Amino acid sequence: MVIDSQLMSFFTAGSLxxxxxxxxxxxxxxxxxxxxxxxxxxxxxLFIITMGYKAGGIVYIFMPNMTISNFAQNASYPLPFALVxxxxxxxxxxxxxxxxxxxxxxKRHGSLSASKILGDKGE
Amino acid sequence: xxELIAVMVILPIASAxxxxxxxxxxxxIKILAIVTAFVLPVLxxxxxxxTHYFGGYVPLAQNMTIGQDLPALITNTQLFQFHPGIVYIFNSAQQLxxxxxxxxxxxxxxxxxxxxxxxxxxxxxxMFMGTASISAILLSDDIFNLFVFFxxxxxxxxxxxVASGIKNNYxxxxxxxxxxxxxxxxxxxxxxxLLGLTGNVNITDIIYSLKHGLVNPYSPAILMALxxxxxxxxxxxxxxxxxxxxxxxxxxxxxxxxxxxxxxxVFSMVAIGIILLRMFSYIPFTKTAIIGISLLAMVxxxxxxxxxxxxxxxxxxxxxGELGYIGIGLGxxxxxGITAGLFQAVNEAIITAFLFIGFGTxxxxxxxxxxxxxxxxxxxxxxxxxxxxxxxxxxAGVPPLNAFQSKLMLIQxxxxxxxxxxxIIMILLSIVTFMTFMKAFYTIYMRPKPADLKILDNKIPRSxxxxxxxxxxxxxxxxxxxxxxxxSLQTLAAGLV
Amino acid sequence: xxxxxxxxxxxxEIQEKAEEEEPVTNVTASAMLxxxxxxxxxxxxxxxxxxxxxxxxxxxxIIVIFIIALMAMPIMPKLRQEQNDSFNNMIFYVIMALGxxxxxxxxxxxxx
Numbered sequence: 001m002v003i004d005s006q007l008m009s010f011f012t013a014g015s016l017x018x019x020x021x022x023x024x025x026x027x028x029x030x031x032x033x034x035x036x037x038x039x040x041x042x043x044x045x046l047f048i049i050t051m052g053y054k055a056g057g058i059v060y061i062f063m064p065n066m067t068i069s070n071f072a073q074n075a076s077y078p079l080p081f082a083l084v085x086x087x088x089x090x091x092x093x094x095x096x097x098x099x100x101x102x103x104x105x106x107k108r109h110g111s112l113s114a115s116k117i118l119g120d121k122g123e
Numbered sequence: 124x125x126e127l128i129a130v131m132v133i134l135p136i137a138s139a140x141x142x143x144x145x146x147x148x149x150x151x152i153k154i155l156a157i158v159t160a161f162v163l164p165v166l167x168x169x170x171x172x173x174t175h176y177f178g179g180y181v182p183l184a185q186n187m188t189i190g191q192d193l194p195a196l197i198t199n200t201q202l203f204q205f206h207p208g209i210v211y212i213f214n215s216a217q218q219l220x221x222x223x224x225x226x227x228x229x230x231x232x233x234x235x236x237x238x239x240x241x242x243x244x245x246x247x248x249x250m251f252m253g254t255a256s257i258s259a260i261l262l263s264d265d266i267f268n269l270f271v272f273f274x275x276x277x278x279x280x281x282x283x284x285v286a287s288g289i290k291n292n293y294x295x296x297x298x299x300x301x302x303x304x305x306x307x308x309x310x311x312x313x314x315x316x317l318l319g320l321t322g323n324v325n326i327t328d329i330i331y332s333l334k335h336g337l338v339n340p341y342s343p344a345i346l347m348a349l350x351x352x353x354x355x356x357x358x359x360x361x362x363x364x365x366x367x368x369x370x371x372x373x374x375x376x377x378x379x380x381x382x383x384x385x386x387x388x389v390f391s392m393v394a395i396g397i398i399l400l401r402m403f404s405y406i407p408f409t410k411t412a413i414i415g416i417s418l419l420a421m422v423x424x425x426x427x428x429x430x431x432x433x434x435x436x437x438x439x440x441x442x443x444g445e446l447g448y449i450g451i452g453l454g455x456x457x458x459x460g461i462t463a464g465l466f467q468a469v470n471e472a473i474i475t476a477f478l479f480i481g482f483g484t485x486x487x488x489x490x491x492x493x494x495x496x497x498x499x500x501x502x503x504x505x506x507x508x509x510x511x512x513x514x515x516x517x518x519a520g521v522p523p524l525n526a527f528q529s530k531l532m533l534i535q536x537x538x539x540x541x542x543x544x545x546x547i548i549m550i551l552l553s554i555v556t557f558m559t560f561m562k563a564f565y566t567i568y569m570r571p572k573p574a575d576l577k578i579l580d581n582k583i584p585r586s587x588x589x590x591x592x593x594x595x596x597x598x599x600x601x602x603x604x605x606x607x608x609x610x611s612l613q614t615l616a617a618g619l620v
Numbered sequence: 621x622x623x624x625x626x627x628x629x630x631x632x633e634i635q636e637k638a639e640e641e642e643p644v645t646n647v648t649a650s651a652m653l654x655x656x657x658x659x660x661x662x663x664x665x666x667x668x669x670x671x672x673x674x675x676x677x678x679x680x681x682i683i684v685i686f687i688i689a690l691m692a693m694p695i696m697p698k699l700r701q702e703q704n705d706s707f708n709n710m711i712f713y714v715i716m717a718l719g720x721x722x723x724x725x726x727x728x729x730x731x732x
Contacts, residue, residue: 017308024301024305024711025711025712025715033301034301037305037308040304040305040309041304041307041308043308044312044315047312047315051315051318068193068194068196072196072197073196077322079318079324080315080318083267083318083324087311090271090275090307091308093278094274094278094300094303094304094307097278097281098297098300098304101285101300102297105297108293114708115706115708118297118298118707118708120705120706120709298710301707301711302711302714309718341729343726346725346726346729347722347725347726350721350726353721354722357717363713363717364710364714364716364717365714366703367704367705367709368710371705406729408725408728408729412724412725418662418666422659422662422663423703425658426658426659426696429652429654429655430655430696430700432648544668544669547665548662548665548666551658551662552658555654562647566647
């Protein structure tokens, strides 16, 4: 049986999203929560990349010896790749901000437990 | 001349980056920040209406030099019509909304530069960056571009909270970022589903695909995308269940920061709400959901506001509650209702900023926000107390101030749509809003001063008072001549029905 | 004992159970009472909108909600407790809301 690689990628993306939400919801350690959120973002990125896949497609670079119609029929879809690049950059910067905040809070409270640091004392 | 449309976003970003480099050069920062902040609302007024294609990538159908040699494979399909690049649309409604946003940004920056001991380039950077991203969200016709600026706005908001130095602000900032990192990727997932189905991220093209049967408009993936985008919308605007974190965010920012943050929420709510209506108004459940969420926001926001003892938190919850009025206007779905909702958004952004800066003077004089410890502020500065009282009247919808006009329009719109219950709830909650405000006003200003309350000897900066007077003047002008705002908003509203 | 006293007594009981340090002043109690009445009134008025689906369903819902509201009377102290600043609470409601929204949009529309 041949496994459809696109379908498997969608499945992986879905699992990453579910694992991410699970980690953010149930794990108490802030670093683990953040790793979960990174999983969530990566799952979505993988989902977008997978959508651009075209079975038997060619790279979307127009080479001199190609005809337009051949290129238009066979090239895979470039837009998702461009979007994912931006999305990864955004993900990295928010990840940095979250980790930075965790460093400050860890110094202040001496703990990484979400229920201790992010409890109801913020009022 | 359409380049001016892009300048509205590029100028604040450029000056933000530049201010960041000017760290510790106080005088230069002050002058540069005020000049740029002043140019922004002016720019919104003078920029011509139209469409800006980034990089000059117009649709192939309009670009005959490239368009004519293409094979029929492309020219016979909709690909020929679609927008290949990022598109910004600027019309009368966007002009009014961006003008009000930039005006609030100007007054907030103006106040902050004079209230803080030393002007900080980094703080000005955050404020400009937030303003730029919300302007971009209002202008953008590209849903992925909207997502990018949605994330930048979230980061700028986190920065404004962290910069405040109020107790426990880091905790609130981390909570807000963590929740944002659930809502952000899920919004992106919604956008990805739309991209996968229609092959497009341009909103006009997505609508074309949906309306002309290029994709099945009731396909499960579209419905899923609608749900996910609605979820992102709730995070950006602070509708329930995000109302607790959003009100905490306002209360952990400095008063001028909070004034700007609530304007960000109001305008991102309007921008994404308009996009939801543009794309999905053919699904009847969209409007029902918008009304349901808004009702929940109103009821939960205002009832939670009454029971607060911290006046900044109370204002935060009131700001969230008032968002519900905008949502109801949008959710009614009639041209009149949407105009009323947008007009309410303009008014609310102004009035809440007015209230935050007004109550901020109490914080400036006493360094406490706990209403149980405050009192007797009326005798410290009666004129300021009067200004704050007028702001409260404006929020409750007392004529001749502006929210009276928009709330009246909203109630009329709900009656016209055959939902008088919404009108009754809006009147009821307006009364309760007024009561909440009067409770805070009484405890802070009118009751005898508690013996242990220390009032600092620092003078309220003149810039704060000027900002409040400017807000009051706008409230009165829009209250007396509502057509100034509604005329600009009608075209957009009529296009959404 | 009047209705007002009953509500204040219930609020005190709940605050004692929650071990809140702040004293029950007149202002807190009347604020809580206003919030309570606003909440129930808006809920009942909002339920009237079910008439658009079916009038009889609306009458049944109003009666049911009225009875539930009377039995669970001081709702506001509990509701306030639920809407606190604890991150675990927030994220729980966020994920709940996500689930409800997706379910409503997905199944609410497929059957239209």
